[in-house]
Amino acid sequence: MTKVKPPQNLRSGEQALDAIDARILSVLDKDARLPMSELARLVGLSAPSVAERVRRLVSDGVIRAFTVDVDSRALGYQIRAMVRIRPLPGKLHLVEKLIQDTPQFIECDKVTGDDPFLARLVVHSIEEMDDVLEALSDHAVTSTAVIKGASVKRRIPPL
Amino acid sequence: MTKVKPPQNLRSGEQALDAIDARILSVLDKDARLPMSELARLVGLSAPSVAERVRRLVSDGVIRAFTVDVDSRALGYQIRAMVRIRPLPGKLHLVEKLIQDTPQFIECDKVTGDDPFLARLVVHSIEEMDDVLEALSDHAVTSTAVIKGASVKRRIPPL
DNA sequence: GTTGAAAATAGCACGAA
DNA sequence: TTCGTGCTATTTTCAAC
Numbered sequence: 001m002t003k004v005k006p007p008q009n010l011r012s013g014e015q016a017l018d019a020i021d022a023r024i025l026s027v028l029d030k031d032a033r034l035p036m037s038e039l040a041r042l043v044g045l046s047a048p049s050v051a052e053r054v055r056r057l058v059s060d061g062v063i064r065a066f067t068v069d070v071d072s073r074a075l076g077y078q079i080r081a082m083v084r085i086r087p088l089p090g091k092l093h094l095v096e097k098l099i100q101d102t103p104q105f106i107e108c109d110k111v112t113g114d115d116p117f118l119a120r121l122v123v124h125s126i127e128e129m130d131d132v133l134e135a136l137s138d139h140a141v142t143s144t145a146v147i148k149g150a151s152v153k154r155r156i157p158p159l
Numbered sequence: 160m161t162k163v164k165p166p167q168n169l170r171s172g173e174q175a176l177d178a179i180d181a182r183i184l185s186v187l188d189k190d191a192r193l194p195m196s197e198l199a200r201l202v203g204l205s206a207p208s209v210a211e212r213v214r215r216l217v218s219d220g221v222i223r224a225f226t227v228d229v230d231s232r233a234l235g236y237q238i239r240a241m242v243r244i245r246p247l248p249g250k251l252h253l254v255e256k257l258i259q260d261t262p263q264f265i266e267c268d269k270v271t272g273d274d275p276f277l278a279r280l281v282v283h284s285i286e287e288m289d290d291v292l293e294a295l296s297d298h299a300v301t302s303t304a305v306i307k308g309a310s311v312k313r314r315i316p317p318l
Numbered sequence: 319g320t321t322g323a324a325a326a327t328a329g330c331a332c333g334a335a
Numbered sequence: 336t337t338c339g340t341g342c343t344a345t346t347t348t349c350a351a352c
Contacts, residue, residue, distance in 0.1 A: 028237040048320075062230060070316070073210040082268065147269070149269045
């Protein structure tokens with residue numbers, strides 16, 4: 001039996017992106033405020049064409065939003081950490097709500113495995129980190145890994 | 160001895176953001192392509208004023224970039240996972256390079272603790288996940304937690 | 319997808335609070 | 336300093352092709 005690469009799994013009703021869409025995404029990923037006129041120049045199309053393509057990428061859900069990359073350190077949050085959170089029996093939903101209501105958790109995924117939550121935490125100081133984690137300690141066990149740096153900065157998936 | 164809340168830790172030469180800057184960040188976080196004129200309307204200032212503030216936020220490094228939030232699922236990457244990666248002795252840098260050279264890893268933090276790397280993985284299928292993880296298996300031990308959903312979608316830190 | 323015109327927007331200089 | 340006004344250049348949008 002020959003092993004074959006599976007085809008790209010596209011959601012129903014979708015078209016694969018062509019090379020120009022890929023370039024558009026790549027350029028917008030670096031600077032989403034680029035004027036359509038210049039984006040057009042970069043991808044070798046007219047401005048109305050790229051504007052239409054961008055609109056299509058948005059309505060297709062490929063582009064979920066145009067947003068800003070905010071540097072939490074520039075805001076004084078000098079410590080970042082990834083926190084694995086394991087609620088005590090019966091406390092899953094309470095803990096999830098606590099996480100959501102703690103603004104220092106700027107991201108939290110629900111995952112499989114021993115620890116149902118994996119959250120990204122930003123704090124100004126070790127003391128603040130302790131405050132946040134202690135607030136969970138009656139309801140969950142946490143494992144904290146301080147972020148020392150990034151090997152891969154957020155990037156778009158291969159197109 | 161009285162315990163006091165530490166002051167907000169600002170980087171040297173920086174000013175705290177005022178309420179209007181906070182609103183600007185909050186609005187741009189939702190739609191970074193908003194015209195300055197409308198952003199101005201939303202925060203109650205004139206267009207040149209907000210444009211100047213946005214420029215200042217960029218040059219101060221608070222806004223690192225304007226970018227797009229791309230939905231990996233809309234691109235066919237139907238499985239996301241967080242992978243903890245522990246290189247075998249002496250293979251730290253080799254493994255880091257392997258991660259960087261694997262485009263399905265769309266993010267990777269270097270963290271303290273038993274597992275030096277924590278990476279976000281997107282794949283089209285379980286088979287593709289196996290391919291990616293197997294490529295690491297000679298040089299590292301991995302622990303994979305499949306993402307079932309998000310409790311907290313990426314948001315900006317409290318201002 | 320392209321071109322060209324109209325409308326909206328951004329950028330700049332200057333004045334006011 | 337920080338914000339507002341008026342002008343000009345650029346950009347976006349919509350039409351027709």
